[in-house]
Amino acid sequence: MRVRGPARRVRWKHLQRVPIPEKWQPLLWDHPEGTAPLEKLILRVLQYGTFADLQDLYHRYPGAVADVARRHAQEVPRGVHFWIRAWEHERRS
Secondary structure, eight states: OOOOOSOOOOOOOOOOEEEOOGGGGGGGTTOTTSEEEHHHHHHHHHHHOOHHHHHHHHHHSHHHHHHHHHHTGGGSOHHHHHHHHHHHHHHHO
16 A cells, blocks of 8 residues: 655645635635735635636636646545536637
């Protein structure tokens, strides 16, 4: 049996600060000033958002959402990956 080492820390790539829509403010409780790094916003919505939130997020930031989901694969639920791949395929067609 192979023993895995410590979890690999993912270096953030999307550092620009963006305004947090009011509906996602509860997901970013640690940013009361109303802005957050784009990668953190995306990751929190992917982890804790509803399906409607995922759709809205993907339509706002399609490339960044797909990139964050790929790079943080262990932290994003499996079903979310399914929908992002489907939307990516649709966008490319």
